[in-house]
Amino acid sequence: MTSARATWxxxxxxxxxxxxxxxxxxxxxxxxxxxxxxxxNGTTQRSTAARLLWPEGSDAQASNCLRGTICQVSRALPGxxxxxxxxxxxxxxxxxxxxxxxxxxxxxxxxxxxAAAARIQLLSRGELLPGWYDDWVLEAQDExxxxxxxxxxxxxxxxxxxxxxxxxxxxASSVLGIDPLDEEAQQLVLRAHxxxxxxxxxxxxxxxxxxxxxxxxxxxxxxxxxxxxxxxxEGAQR
Numbered sequence: 001m002t003s004a005r006a007t008w009x010x011x012x013x014x015x016x017x018x019x020x021x022x023x024x025x026x027x028x029x030x031x032x033x034x035x036x037x038x039x040x041n042g043t044t045q046r047s048t049a050a051r052l053l054w055p056e057g058s059d060a061q062a063s064n065c066l067r068g069t070i071c072q073v074s075r076a077l078p079g080x081x082x083x084x085x086x087x088x089x090x091x092x093x094x095x096x097x098x099x100x101x102x103x104x105x106x107x108x109x110x111x112x113x114x115a116a117a118a119r120i121q122l123l124s125r126g127e128l129l130p131g132w133y134d135d136w137v138l139e140a141q142d143e144x145x146x147x148x149x150x151x152x153x154x155x156x157x158x159x160x161x162x163x164x165x166x167x168x169x170x171x172a173s174s175v176l177g178i179d180p181l182d183e184e185a186q187q188l189v190l191r192a193h194x195x196x197x198x199x200x201x202x203x204x205x206x207x208x209x210x211x212x213x214x215x216x217x218x219x220x221x222x223x224x225x226x227x228x229x230x231x232x233x234e235g236a237q238r
Contacts (some may be wrong), residue, residue: 008080009095010039013144014126018077034069035080036129039096040134040140043082043089052136057141098128098144105151110158119155121149124174148183149175154187160195168192181213183221190228202228 006021016032027035033053036047038044041147050062057065061087070088073081082091089095101122109121128144129137175185186209193202206225213221 005097007093008077008091010035010080010090011097012036012129013097013101015130027077028072028123030065030069031073031076033134034066034073035077036092036132037136038081038088038090040128040136041099043087045087046083047218049088052134083196092145097125102147105147112162112164112167116155116159116164116171119170120152120167120174123152124177129178135233141189149178149185152178153184153188156185156192160188160192163195165192165196181216183213186221187223187228191222194228199229 009019011017011018016027016036018027018035034049037049037052046066047059047063050059050066053069054065067171070081070083074083079091080094082089089200103120104119128141132141152171152175155176156168157170160168169189172188172192173186175182176189179185186205190202190205193199193205206228210220210225213219
């Protein structure tokens, strides 16, 4: 039996999951949407939450829907939410994956070694609420994607500058897993391969990326081979 004092664990990255101790909870979709909104946006005014979750109804209808859903969550999942007359949010002691990642990224981007590897793994975990298409979710997914790409690119650049070519490739390749046409990430991968002395791999990587970019967008990438390989590129291609 789950202890009443066990911590709630809420996962949004890679898919919805709510658990407490060893128990995983099935939550109706309406309640999921409320919990997810508060987890993504933080403590929110009740009126704002109602409009975002029930945009097609009147303010009164949305407010009634919100009130009923809060009551359902409070009964079924005690301690998960905190609420007062004007605001509602996810409780501070909930183990929330998105909050943990944001907290890590608020610190220095210049981590190395095992800390860098852990951060790459954390940021490579997946999309935010995949398969959800509410307007507020789509906006949050875009923000999450941008945050991941920026953090991974900064980390890849830092690792490359400090001689960790393997880590730089891992971080930059994770960006390409999110956006296969990201030019900055591809340049970081190529420069890391060159720093390792692996010119053949860098040349193949450039050719593959150039072909993919042309196929998808109908034009070459903005960076040239000479920028990456220097004047010797033409000779290497002969």
